[in-house]
Amino acid sequence: CNLTCRGCYIESSPSNDRLVYITAAEVSGFLDEAETKAMGTEEVGFTGGEPFMNPEIIPMLEDALVRGFRVIVLTNAMKPMHKLEVPLLDLADRYGGKLILRVSIDHYSQGLHETERGERSWAPAMEGLQWLSLHRFSLQVAGRTCWGESEESLRRGYARLFAGHDIAVDVEDREALVLFPEMDATRDVPEITESCWERLSVDPGTIMCASSRMVIRRKGEARPVVVSCTLIPYDRAFELGRTLEEASRTVVLNHPHCARFCVLGAGSCS
Numbered sequence: 001c002n003l004t005c006r007g008c009y010i011e012s013s014p015s016n017d018r019l020v021y022i023t024a025a026e027v028s029g030f031l032d033e034a035e036t037k038a039m040g041t042e043e044v045g046f047t048g049g050e051p052f053m054n055p056e057i058i059p060m061l062e063d064a065l066v067r068g069f070r071v072i073v074l075t076n077a078m079k080p081m082h083k084l085e086v087p088l089l090d091l092a093d094r095y096g097g098k099l100i101l102r103v104s105i106d107h108y109s110q111g112l113h114e115t116e117r118g119e120r121s122w123a124p125a126m127e128g129l130q131w132l133s134l135h136r137f138s139l140q141v142a143g144r145t146c147w148g149e150s151e152e153s154l155r156r157g158y159a160r161l162f163a164g165h166d167i168a169v170d171v172e173d174r175e176a177l178v179l180f181p182e183m184d185a186t187r188d189v190p191e192i193t194e195s196c197w198e199r200l201s202v203d204p205g206t207i208m209c210a211s212s213r214m215v216i217r218r219k220g221e222a223r224p225v226v227v228s229c230t231l232i233p234y235d236r237a238f239e240l241g242r243t244l245e246e247a248s249r250t251v252v253l254n255h256p257h258c259a260r261f262c263v264l265g266a267g268s269c270s
Contacts, residue, residue: 001049012049024056052080077128102140108157189259
C-alpha cells in the first residue's frame with residue numbers, strides 16, 4: 001500500500017511485504033473455476049492495500065467484467081488510481097455500473113480522516129473522489145464508526161461533505177455509504193456459538209464467510225491460497241485450500257474479528 005493507516009484491517013503499509021501481488025493469470029484461474037463449477041458467484045472484489053498498485057490490475061478487472069461479474073475495487077483514490085485514469089474511463093464506458101469503486105474516507109472531517117491515514121492524505125483522496133463522481137463512475141464510500149458518533153450523525157456529516165464537493169453518493173443508502181465497525185484482535189470478545197444466532201436474531205447466512213472467500217498469495221509461496229475472508233489473511237488456521245472448491249467448506253467463527261466485526265458489528269466487506 002502507499003499508506004500506513006493506524007487501524008488498517010489487513011495491516012497493509014509500504015513496508016509490509018508478507019503478501020505479494022497476485023497475477024492476472026492466477027486471477028483468471030479462479031474466475032474459470034467460479035464459472036465452470038457454477039458456484040453462483042455474482043461479485044468479484046479487489047482489495048489491498050491499494051489494488052491500483054498492482055501492475056496487472058486493469059487486465060484483472062477486465063477479465064472479471066467481460067465474464068459478466070459485478071466488480072468492486074476498494075481504493076484510497078490517490079495517486080495509484082490517478083495513474084490509471086484512461087483505462088478506468090475505458091472500462092467504465094464499456095461496462096457501466098458493473099464496475100464499482102469504493103473509496104475510503106474514514107470520517108467526514110479532514111482532521112479525523114488524517115488521524116487514521118496520515119498527514120496530507122485528505123486532499124488527494126477528495127480529489128480522487130470528485131474525479132470519480134464527475135465521470136459518473138458507480139461510486140461508494142467507506143467510513144469508520146470509531147469516532148464516538150451515532151450513525152445518524154455520521155451520515156449527516158458525510159451528506160454535508162458530499163453536497164459541498166458535488167459528490168454523487170446517497171448517504172442514506174447503506175451500500176453507497178458503508179460505515180464499518182471497529183476491530184481489535186487484542187480485546188476479549190464473546191465466543192460465537194450456534195445458540196448466538198437465535199439470541200441475536202442474526203441469520204448465519206448473512207455473515208461474510210457464508211458466501212465469500214479471499215484469494216491471497218504469500219511472500220515466498222509459489223501459488224495463491226484461499227482464506228475465509230478479507231479480515232484474516234495471516235492466520236493459517238483460516239486457510240481453506242488452494243481452490244475455491246476446496247475452500248467451500250465450514251468456517252469456524254473462532255477469531256476475535258468474527259465476533260466483533262461480523263456477528264456483533266454486522267459488518268461485511270462484500
